[in-house]
Amino acid sequence: AQRVTQPEKLLSVFKGAPVELKCNYSYSGSPELFWYVQYSRQRLQLLLRHISRESIKGFTADLNKGETSFHLKKPFAQEEDSAMYYCALKYSGTYKYIFGTGTRLKVLA
Amino acid sequence: GAVVSQHPSWVICKSGTSVKIECRSLDFQATTMFWYRQFPKQSLMLMATSNEGSKATYEQGVEKDKFLINHASLTLSTLTVTSAHPEDSSFYICSAPGSGSGEQYFGPGTRLTVT
Numbered sequence: 001a002q003r004v005t006q007p008e009k010l011l012s013v014f015k016g017a018p019v020e021l022k023c024n025y026s027y028s029g030s031p032e033l034f035w036y037v038q039y040s041r042q043r044l045q046l047l048l049r050h051i052s053r054e055s056i057k058g059f060t061a062d063l064n065k066g067e068t069s070f071h072l073k074k075p076f077a078q079e080e081d082s083a084m085y086y087c088a089l090k091y092s093g094t095y096k097y098i099f100g101t102g103t104r105l106k107v108l109a
Numbered sequence: 110g111a112v113v114s115q116h117p118s119w120v121i122c123k124s125g126t127s128v129k130i131e132c133r134s135l136d137f138q139a140t141t142m143f144w145y146r147q148f149p150k151q152s153l154m155l156m157a158t159s160n161e162g163s164k165a166t167y168e169q170g171v172e173k174d175k176f177l178i179n180h181a182s183l184t185l186s187t188l189t190v191t192s193a194h195p196e197d198s199s200f201y202i203c204s205a206p207g208s209g210s211g212e213q214y215f216g217p218g219t220r221l222t223v224t
Contacts, residue, residue, distance in 0.1 A: 032211050044153075044202070044215040051211075086152065095141055095206035095213065101152040 006100035023087030115216035132203030139205035
C-alpha cells in the first residue's frame with residue numbers, strides 16, 4: 001500500500017545545530033516526492049521537490065530509492081525554520097498526493 | 110506566483126444546517142482541485158478530487174452525499190457540508206495543481222465549527 005511515514009512528530013534543535021527530518025515512503029510506482037512547510041498561521045507552501053535537486057532556504061533533500069527515503073536536511077538551523085514540515089508523495093500520472101503525518105520543528109535560541 | 114483563496118476563513122453553523130466553502134484559483138485556471146480535511150495537530154487527509162465539468166472523485170470512506178463538491182468553472186470549486194454535525198468540525202483546505210511541475214498551491218483553509 002502507498003504510504004508516507006514521518007516518524008518524528010516533534011523535533012527540537014538548538015539554533016546553529018544540524019537538522020534532519022525523516023521521510024520514508026512506500027510506493028509501487030516511480031515516486032515523485034515533495035517537502036511542504038507550514039509556518040505558524042500560514043498556508044502550506046512548497047519547500048522542495050526531488051526532481052529539482054535544489055537547495056531552498058539552506059534545506060536539501062535527496063531521494064534514496066534503495067532506502068525509500070527522502071529526508072530533509074539543513075546544516076545549521078535558524079529560529080525562523082520553526083514550522084510544520086510535511087513530506088508528500090505524488091501519484092504517478094495524477095496530481096494526487098499522499099501526505100505524511102508531519103513533523104513540527106522547533107529551533108531553540 | 111499562483112494563489113488559491115478560500116471563503117469563508119471561519120464559519121460557525123448549527124447542527125443540521127448546511128454550509129458552503131468556496132475555493133478559487135485567482136490567477137490561473139484549475140481543471141482539478143483537491144479538498145483536504147485537517148484535524149488539530151494532524152496531517153492532511155485527502156477527501157476528494159474536484160473535476161471541472163464532471164463529477165468529483167471521492168476517497169474511500171468519504172460520504173459523497175454529505176460532502177457535495179461542485180466545480181462549475183475553471184477557477185471555482187465549492188464544498189458543501191450537508192446536515193452538518195459537531196464531528197464535521199474541522200479545518201478544510203483546498204489546493205490546485207501548478208502547471209506541469211507537480212506542485213500544488215494551497216488555500217489558507219476554512220475552519221468549520223458545528224455547534
